[in-house]
Amino acid sequence: MIELAQPARAWWLLAGVLLFLLAVPPRPGRELLTAHLPQWFAALRRCRRVPLRFPWLRTVLLLLAFTGAVLAWCRPRRPAKPGPTRLTVVVDASASLAARTAGGLRAHDELLASLRAGLQRLPPHVRAQTRFVRCAREVSFFDDSGRIGEPAPCALGVHLAPVAAQAGDADTAVWTLTDGRDGLPDVGALTVVGAPLDNVALCALRVDDRWPLPDIEVEVEVANFSQAARSVTLHIGGTPDALAEIPTLAPLELAPGAREVVRFAGRRRGGGSLQIACTVSDALALDDRVECTLPPPPVPRIAVLSDSDAPILRKAAEALAAETMGDVIDARGAGARAGFVLVEGGTQRAEDWRDLRGLLFGTTLAGEEPPEPDTTRTDGAVEWRRDDPLTAGLDFSELRLQRAPSPIGGETLVSMGGRPLISVRAGRRVVQCAFRLTDANLWLLPAFPQLLRRAYAAAHAEVAAVRSHPDNLLAPAESDLRNWTGAGQDRPLPAFGAPAHDLTGWFALVALVCLLGRAWLTRAA
Amino acid sequence: MRLFGRRSSKAPAAELPFSPQFRRVLLELVRRAPRRPSRVDDSGPARRRLFSRSGTFAGHRRYAGGDDVRDIDWHAYARTGALFAKVLQEEERRTLTLLVDLSASLDAGLPPRRVALLRFAAIEGALALARLDALYLVTGNGQCTTLRGAASLDALLAELERAPRAHAPLQMVQRPLDDGHTGLFVWLSDFAPPSAVAPALGLLRRHGRRCVGVLPEMADDRAPDARGVVALRDPESGERRVVRVDAALRQAMAEELGALRRAQDAVFAERGFALVRVPVPPAGDLTLSTWARPWLRDLRARAVTS
Numbered sequence: 068m069i070e071l072a073q074p075a076r077a078w079w080l081l082a083g084v085l086l087f088l089l090a091v092p093p094r095p096g097r098e099l100l101t102a103h104l105p106q107w108f109a110a111l112r113r114c115r116r117v118p119l120r121f122p123w124l125r126t127v128l129l130l131l132a133f134t135g136a137v138l139a140w141c142r143p144r145r146p147a148k149p150g151p152t153r154l155t156v157v158v159d160a161s162a163s164l165a166a167r168t169a170g171g172l173r174a175h176d177e178l179l180a181s182l183r184a185g186l187q188r189l190p191p192h193v194r195a196q197t198r199f200v201r202c203a204r205e206v207s208f209f210d211d212s213g214r215i216g217e218p219a220p221c222a223l224g225v226h227l228a229p230v231a232a233q234a235g236d237a238d239t240a241v242w243t244l245t246d247g248r249d250g251l252p253d254v255g256a257l258t259v260v261g262a263p264l265d266n267v268a269l270c271a272l273r274v275d276d277r278w279p280l281p282d283i284e285v286e287v288e289v290a291n292f293s294q295a296a297r298s299v300t301l302h303i304g305g306t307p308d309a310l311a312e313i314p315t316l317a318p319l320e321l322a323p324g325a326r327e328v329v330r331f332a333g334r335r336r337g338g339g340s341l342q343i344a345c346t347v348s349d350a351l352a353l354d355d356r357v358e359c360t361l362p363p364p365p366v367p368r369i370a371v372l373s374d375s376d377a378p379i380l381r382k383a384a385e386a387l388a389a390e391t392m393g394d395v396i397d398a399r400g401a402g403a404r405a406g407f408v409l410v411e412g413g414t415q416r417a418e419d420w421r422d423l424r425g426l427l428f429g430t431t432l433a434g435e436e437p438p439e440p441d442t443t444r445t446d447g448a449v450e451w452r453r454d455d456p457l458t459a460g461l462d463f464s465e466l467r468l469q470r471a472p473s474p475i476g477g478e479t480l481v482s483m484g485g486r487p488l489i490s491v492r493a494g495r496r497v498v499q500c501a502f503r504l505t506d507a508n509l510w511l512l513p514a515f516p517q518l519l520r521r522a523y524a525a526a527h528a529e530v531a532a533v534r535s536h537p538d539n540l541l542a543p544a545e546s547d548l549r550n551w552t553g554a555g556q557d558r559p560l561p562a563f564g565a566p567a568h569d570l571t572g573w574f575a576l577v578a579l580v581c582l583l584g585r586a587w588l589t590r591a592a
Numbered sequence: 593m594r595l596f597g598r599r600s601s602k603a604p605a606a607e608l609p610f611s612p613q614f615r616r617v618l619l620e621l622v623r624r625a626p627r628r629p630s631r632v633d634d635s636g637p638a639r640r641r642l643f644s645r646s647g648t649f650a651g652h653r654r655y656a657g658g659d660d661v662r663d664i665d666w667h668a669y670a671r672t673g674a675l676f677a678k679v680l681q682e683e684e685r686r687t688l689t690l691l692v693d694l695s696a697s698l699d700a701g702l703p704p705r706r707v708a709l710l711r712f713a714a715i716e717g718a719l720a721l722a723r724l725d726a727l728y729l730v731t732g733n734g735q736c737t738t739l740r741g742a743a744s745l746d747a748l749l750a751e752l753e754r755a756p757r758a759h760a761p762l763q764m765v766q767r768p769l770d771d772g773h774t775g776l777f778v779w780l781s782d783f784a785p786p787s788a789v790a791p792a793l794g795l796l797r798r799h800g801r802r803c804v805g806v807l808p809e810m811a812d813d814r815a816p817d818a819r820g821v822v823a824l825r826d827p828e829s830g831e832r833r834v835v836r837v838d839a840a841l842r843q844a845m846a847e848e849l850g851a852l853r854r855a856q857d858a859v860f861a862e863r864g865f866a867l868v869r870v871p872v873p874p875a876g877d878l879t880l881s882t883w884a885r886p887w888l889r890d891l892r893a894r895a896v897t898s
Binding site for chain 1: 697698699700701704705782784785812813818820821822823824825826827828829831832833834835836840841844845847848849851852
């Protein structure tokens with residue numbers, strides 16, 4: 068179907084009639100029988116008159132050339148075809164795509180094959196953009212399906228349905244390729260790969276690290292997403308001296324659909340990687356192993372600094388050193404090399420404590436504007452924050468002071484009558500008490516050892532945290548491959564539109580070819 | 593200019609070659625024509641046998657069933673192993689062999705050259721029947737008919753009318769030579785192209801025969817009178833070509849026709865024969881003077897000199 072942008076110019080085709088009348092080969096006035104036709108030919112050659120060959124074909128070629136030229140002048144074009152002209156491909160790269168079927172082929176491989184076949188069938192003018200949804204992020208690129216990577220060892224952080232809904236518009240078609248674990252989008256074309264599969268997964272990992280103490284307790288949840296009972300054996304590995312002793316776990320017998328929590332305890336030796344893996348033959352290997360990193364054991368150098376003998380403070384330091392297998396050193400000789408400093412009384416420069424870790428009792432930090440002092444009152448109700456990790460679960464209600472507390476800054480944890488008694492500062496590396504140990508009964512309270520240990524742990528929180536590797540932990544829905552509802556859900560690509568195509572050049576080319584053919588006939592004759 | 597539809601190509605009604613009016617002219621022409629000169633006594637009736645047991649040895653011909661066994665040349669049989677009959681010729685036997693070309697190319701011209709050629713052949717044949725001993729009529733396919741006496745005039749005209757349209761020069765010549773015809777050969781044709789008759793003329797020359805070519809000459813043989821866009825068609829091959837004829841092409845065509853005439857004359861002259869161009873009288877002109885003048889003057893004179 069061809070339409071003309073300037074149809075009024077087509078009236079010039081009528082001039083073709085005049086051209087035909089002028090170009091039609093002349094009809095002979097009469098036919099003359101002659102016995103001298105060779106002489107006529109010789110006379111024509113002598114006059115250099117080449118008889119025209121195919122006169123009617125030459126006339127037809129001339130008319131075709133004229134028609135082609137006029138139509139080219141009318142700006143012919145093939146009308147635009149309605150429909151989208153761009154395609155956005157949303158590719159699911161969740162961990163479940165790595166599941167292998169009975170034939171050993173991954174769903175991801177099937178997805179790539181479908182994607183390449185679909186892109187090859189696209190009309191040339193349709194440009195395809197691929198959105199590769201991997202974990203919680205998208206990677207977009209054009210045309211090159213070879214840039215699609217492997218499935219990520221994590222579940223999708225976004226849902227494909229809204230991604231597909233937002234990607235399409237009137238001019239853009241959407242094609243989603245997924246295994247359908249995350250739900251199927253309602254819009255656009257859809258290709259669902261995969262099949263129902265049996266799988267055993269490690270669903271959860273919990274590590275209770277009592278750092279700076281060496282005790283560790285680990286919980287691993289194992290789920291059997293299979294149609295049959297499975298025997299699962301857990302193995303503990305990782306850094307060789309992460310734990311003092313590697314426990315051996317008994318095999319598990321898991322009923323279909325059952326979940327079981329396996330717990331084991333250990334003692335930290337050097338810290339490092341701790342891996343728990345299950346040995347079982349299943350479809351998805353990505354969820355058969357979990358890993359975390361245990362912090363190294365503390366090697367504290369606890370310093371004591373006081374303007375007096377401070378026997379209570381020294382006892383507390385020695386108790387803390389015994390718990391953490393550290394040493395008590397003289398603060399005056401240790402300097403900045405001390406890992407934790409217990410200070411009582413005196414005045415310290417505030418800028419020195421921006422990098423130090425410690426616990427201050429009745430010590431004034433010079434250089435900071437103290438709040439208005441109230442040196443008269445030593446009574447009042449003690450309040451403390453129950454939700455703070457430092458004070459949660461501790462009882463400060465029996466805290467009593469013999470002297471009025473010193474004014475302190477920072478984030479208040481414990482207060483008495485509105486006056487701060489204990490606060491944290493410098494990113495919780497420093498806990499400051501507004502009183503000396505000898506002026507209060509804090510050291511007599513059961514909360515004191517806990518506060519001391521928590522202050523130490525909070526000061527080393529950056530190195531004491533257990534770092535788990537969430538990439539190894541899939542959502543149970545991602546590991547449960549039994550429920551596959553993709554059969555018959557495929558939707559084909561829509562009929563793509565096409566932009567209007569200008570045919571002026573083609574018509575002009577036809578006219579030119581006709582003229583050249585006519586000239587060739589003349590020369591060949 | 594007519595653009596659509598076919599032009600009427602209806603040709604004018606063909607003129608009958610032997611109309612009653614021509615027959616009257618022919619009879620009057622025969623009555624007035626002079627006797628053909630001869631070096632022997634021609635007063636006696638030509639009733640003798642054409643070939644007798646005595647005479648000059650004229651050549652051989654293939655022995656055929658029914659021939660007299662006394663005519664067999666045993667010496668030739670000894671040499672070749674084939675039977676040949678000796679042909680003996682009486683001295684100065686007065687016969688005429690009339691070779692009539694009736695090829696399709698004679699349809700050219702208005703009126704067609706064929707009409708004039710047939711009339712010329714009728715005149716020549718009628719004169720021979722009246723004055724000579726025998727007339728051998730050879731048509732284009734080589735068929736030979738022997739006619740004697742003025743009473744055979746109707747048979748001559750009938751043979752000419754039903755003669756086939758063919759022109760095989762070698763066949764036309766070979767048959768009378770095989771039969772031992774010794775008289776004058778008169779060949780009526782358009783001799784186009786002249787190279788087609790050259791081998792046959794050479795054969796006549798090798799056998800010592802005399803030949804005169806008669807070419808009915810039309811006005812178009814010297815200069816074409818066509819003008820404008822004309823469709824030329826060769827009646828023999830059917831090839832057709834549309835040309836635009838102007839003065840330059842007519843001039844070139846006149847030169848080509850001159851070259852053709854020279855080639856025709858050369859073909860005859862190189863073999864010692866004469867070619868007589870007899871102008872074709874205008875169509876419808878059947879007066880005695882028109883047909884007698886060129887014929888009796890030119891043909892007779894050239895025949896004698898050849």
